[in-house]
Amino acid sequence: MERVCFLLQVKKDRLDEYKERHKAVWPDMLQALRETGWHNYSLYLRDDGLLVGYLETPDLAKAVAGMSVREVNARWQSQMGAFFEDLGGRRPDEGFLRLEEVFHLD
Amino acid sequence: MERVCFLLQVKKDRLDEYKERHKAVWPDMLQALRETGWHNYSLYLRDDGLLVGYLETPDLAKAVAGMSVREVNARWQSQMGAFFEDLGGRRPDEGFLRLEEVFHLD
Numbered sequence: 001m002e003r004v005c006f007l008l009q010v011k012k013d014r015l016d017e018y019k020e021r022h023k024a025v026w027p028d029m030l031q032a033l034r035e036t037g038w039h040n041y042s043l044y045l046r047d048d049g050l051l052v053g054y055l056e057t058p059d060l061a062k063a064v065a066g067m068s069v070r071e072v073n074a075r076w077q078s079q080m081g082a083f084f085e086d087l088g089g090r091r092p093d094e095g096f097l098r099l100e101e102v103f104h105l106d
Numbered sequence: 107m108e109r110v111c112f113l114l115q116v117k118k119d120r121l122d123e124y125k126e127r128h129k130a131v132w133p134d135m136l137q138a139l140r141e142t143g144w145h146n147y148s149l150y151l152r153d154d155g156l157l158v159g160y161l162e163t164p165d166l167a168k169a170v171a172g173m174s175v176r177e178v179n180a181r182w183q184s185q186m187g188a189f190f191e192d193l194g195g196r197r198p199d200e201g202f203l204r205l206e207e208v209f210h211l212d
Binding site for chain 1: 111124140149152211
């Protein structure tokens with residue numbers, strides 16, 4: 001299982017809306033995540049918009065590829081894209097920065 | 107179980123040493139963490155020294171308090187303190203910024 005940590009930057013003037021949207025993620029989006037291997041998946045937000053994601057997955061490349069062909073993900077990411085800084089035209093799930101794991105204790 | 111994410115800032119000129127130290131955390135330090143409820147605990151590092159911690163624990167306050175009375179933790183944190191920016195005189199395990207969880211999928 002890969003333990004993945006990634007970063008994104010949410011626009012400061014859209015933090016409240018971002019939080020609200022994530023209290024009510026569409027059920028078919030949640031189901032697609034489950035089916036494509038996104039497990040124990042959490043998002044954390046700092047006051048300035050720094051977003052930290054953590055998830056466990058058998059294979060991150062497959063998990064991202066699996067979502068990339070889901071119609072519900074295209075709809076979700078097209079709405080989420082407007083919340084982020086600095087994506088350079090990519091979707092949020094393609095533009096995140098994965099961090100190096102330097103320690104782990106089970 | 108609380109799913110905790112926190113941030114610290116490692117000094118840029120000590121990143122390599124920080125990584126090396128975390129490949130060989132003392133066994134008695136690891137044991138103390140286990141005994142005080144630090145589970146599934148990972149640390150991630152960005153190139154500029156941003157450190158992200160993730161752990162699962164029944165009660166973060168108790169986990170921190172439990173470690174605070176361990177002699178091995180005092181020794182470890184006194185050595186680790188020199189690696190971090192902006193702790194304002196606190197130990198790393200007292201000076202971290204906990205982030206708000208805004209989404210979770212099991």
